[in-house]
Amino acid sequence: MSSAVAEPELAAQFDATVRRKDRIEPRDWMPDAYRKTVVRQVAQHAHSEIIGMQPEGQWIGRAPSLRRKAILLAKVQDEAGHGLYLYSATETLGVSRDELTEMLISGRQKYSSIFNYPALSYADVGTIGWLVDGAAICNQVPLCRTSFGPYGRAMIRICKEESFHQRQGFELLMTMMRGTDEQRAMVQESVNRFWWPALMMFGPPDDASPNTEQSMAWGIKTHTNDELRQRFVDMSVPQAKALGVTFPDPDLKWNEERQAHDFGQPDWDEFWDVVKGNGPCNAQRIAHRKQACDDGAWVREAAMAFAEKQKVATA
Amino acid sequence: MSDEVRGEWPLYEVFVRGKRGLNHVHVGSLHAPDDAMAVRHARDVYTRRNEGVSIWVVRSDAITASSPDEKDPLFAPSGDKVYRHPTFYEIPDNVPHM
Numbered sequence: 176m177s178s179a180v181a182e183p184e185l186a187a188q189f190d191a192t193v194r195r196k197d198r199i200e201p202r203d204w205m206p207d208a209y210r211k212t213v214v215r216q217v218a219q220h221a222h223s224e225i226i227g228m229q230p231e232g233q234w235i236g237r238a239p240s241l242r243r244k245a246i247l248l249a250k251v252q253d254e255a256g257h258g259l260y261l262y263s264a265t266e267t268l269g270v271s272r273d274e275l276t277e278m279l280i281s282g283r284q285k286y287s288s289i290f291n292y293p294a295l296s297y298a299d300v301g302t303i304g305w306l307v308d309g310a311a312i313c314n315q316v317p318l319c320r321t322s323f324g325p326y327g328r329a330m331i332r333i334c335k336e337e338s339f340h341q342r343q344g345f346e347l348l349m350t351m352m353r354g355t356d357e358q359r360a361m362v363q364e365s366v367n368r369f370w371w372p373a374l375m376m377f378g379p380p381d382d383a384s385p386n387t388e389q390s391m392a393w394g395i396k397t398h399t400n401d402e403l404r405q406r407f408v409d410m411s412v413p414q415a416k417a418l419g420v421t422f423p424d425p426d427l428k429w430n431e432e433r434q435a436h437d438f439g440q441p442d443w444d445e446f447w448d449v450v451k452g453n454g455p456c457n458a459q460r461i462a463h464r465k466q467a468c469d470d471g472a473w474v475r476e477a478a479m480a481f482a483e484k485q486k487v488a489t490a
Numbered sequence: 491m492s493d494e495v496r497g498e499w500p501l502y503e504v505f506v507r508g509k510r511g512l513n514h515v516h517v518g519s520l521h522a523p524d525d526a527m528a529v530r531h532a533r534d535v536y537t538r539r540n541e542g543v544s545i546w547v548v549r550s551d552a553i554t555a556s557s558p559d560e561k562d563p564l565f566a567p568s569g570d571k572v573y574r575h576p577t578f579y580e581i582p583d584n585v586p587h588m
Contacts, residue, residue, distance in 0.1 A: 202555070202557070249538075252538070253538070256534075256535050256538060259520060259535050260518055260535075263518050263519040263520060264518075266501065266519070267519075271498060272498060272521060273497075273498050325518075328518070329518070332517075332518075336538075336539075475497070475499065475523075476497065478499070478523035478524075478527065479497065479499065479523045481523065481524075482523040482524035482527075485524065486524075
């Protein structure tokens with residue numbers, strides 16, 4: 176009952192903390208809606224890292240050299256690590272790991288739609304590093320200053336590691352571009368497939384993103400979807416030029432007046448269709464995650480039983 | 491939301507010493523069945539790039555914490571003791587090494 180009396184004061188303290196761009200920590204009082212929004216966003220982010228291991232993971236055994244295998248293995252292992260940082264940030268708000276896994280498998284929580292597109296050729300490993308991780312970095316760097324402390328701290332660790340991901344992808348593509356005509360065509364074909372889905376990673380346009388305004392007021396998000404998409408396009412164009420590939424957008428051109436690139440809109444109907452579960456790989460991704468969870472159950476149980484037995488033995 | 495999901499590995503907090511001469515610093519948490527596995531998992535999750543020379547893990551439920559509110563009366567006793575800080579004392583500029 177005492178909390179009901181104090182709530183307006185607690186809310187005022189919360190607002191003041193957010194206003195002076197200080198961080199909210201797990202045991203602070205926070206509005207229920209803030210808590211729900213952080214859980215939704217951070218969990219979605221964690222799930223994306225975990226599901227994100229799949230498209231590239233399939234290429235570890237088929238990478239063309241030991242060097243490329245080692246790099247890809249390290250990268251996919253990083254994605255697992257990123258998922259774990261973010262799950263632990265989510266758990267500070269009282270959601271359990273099992274609940275989070277269950278919400279991913281049952282589809283109650285989402286992950287980034289980009290991972291519902293397949294990695295069809297080895298060039299895709301490079302394109303995913305360059306464009307998909309590049310877009311992720313654009314999204315993630317501002318999140319290092321997000322208002323929820325554990326989320327910001329996880330993002331700082333993640334951003335340090337993502338830079339390797341993007342650079343290894345770009346280097347892979349550069350190597351292929353120095354190869355045969357067939358390899359160059361493979362890179363261009365891959366870029367053509369990933370460009371639009373990469374732009375979709377920033378989420379729907381601002382006027383169709385109902386949560387953005389509140390998330391920005393709370394300091395959870397610091398930039399709108401369209402701002403970040405613009406930044407990504409402006410960063411990517413000179414990189415594509417250096418690489419010698421083009422983006423499949425006839426409307427993409429420099430706008431001298433805005434000092435920024437004009438560009439076309441992704442197919443938002445396709446975006447919503449993939450979000451709703453109808454992308455090329457939605458069912459496969461979830462089935463694979465569920466199988467990994469089910470197949471690993473006996474290991475988790477055995478480790479727990481062993482720990483219990485040791486405890487009894489030393490007691 | 492939920493307290494103890496049956497069978498879930500307990501939660502550990504992880505502290506890493508970045509290099510000799512520095513304190514162990516909290517870096518995050520993870521799940522493990524026991525203390526030894528927690529150290530191994532901490533190595534894989536938090537020190538993939540030479541981030542540490544030493545790891546501490548401790549069960550999260552073994553930590554006792556103050557209330558995080560900065561207006562907490564726990565910290566009030568230090569709030570009005572400005573004389574504990576060196577800047578409280580005025581020393582003339584011509585006095586060296588102080």
